[in-house]
Amino acid sequence: MKRVGHLIVALLIVMGFFNLSYAQQQNQPKDNPKKDVKAEEDSLLPHRDIQDIPVPYSMKLDKDNTFIFETKGIKVGIISYKGRVDGYSLAEALKNNLVEEKWTLQNILNYKNTSSLSFIKDQRNLIIFIEEGLFNTRLELRVGLINQ
Numbered sequence: 001m002k003r004v005g006h007l008i009v010a011l012l013i014v015m016g017f018f019n020l021s022y023a024q025q026q027n028q029p030k031d032n033p034k035k036d037v038k039a040e041e042d043s044l045l046p047h048r049d050i051q052d053i054p055v056p057y058s059m060k061l062d063k064d065n066t067f068i069f070e071t072k073g074i075k076v077g078i079i080s081y082k083g084r085v086d087g088y089s090l091a092e093a094l095k096n097n098l099v100e101e102k103w104t105l106q107n108i109l110n111y112k113n114t115s116s117l118s119f120i121k122d123q124r125n126l127i128i129f130i131e132e133g134l135f136n137t138r139l140e141l142r143v144g145l146i147n148q
Helices: 002-026 037-044 085-100
Strands: 047-050 054-055 066-072 072-084 104-111 116-120 124-132 135-143
Touching: 002 047, 047 072, 054 085, 054 135, 085 104, 085 124, 085 135
Parallel strands: none
Antiparallel strands: 047 054, 066 072, 072 135, 104 116, 116 124, 124 135
16 A cells, blocks of 8 residues: 555656646747837837927826927927836936936925926926825926017
8 A cells, every 4th residue: 555655656746847847848938039129119218298308118198187289390288197116216317318308407396205397498498297106106297488
């Protein structure tokens, strides 16, 4: 009777090794996986709902709270985004990217879980409001014309 028990245990161990080997083969990458390189590159590029205002790709457009008005090639409005990012990192990324786009930083205000940044460029001003919540960070861009 002991031999039968030992035989069953040995059989179960051998079957376990075969199952493990098969599972590892299934998880190995294929030799020539077909990747959509263009789609992968596009996912890393910043949004540009307004041409010279890049927003990190991790922020998703909140269409219900967005209004863009365009006339004579100039876009103005309120653009809202939501995402799971650190508010401070988002503010730094926006500041650096906007300076590269030739926006001039006017001021930065930080208080608790909020940040406000103000920029000007040509005949437009941009006010950025960032609020870090429990689960999401909210970003609001307000783009308007400077009254001259």
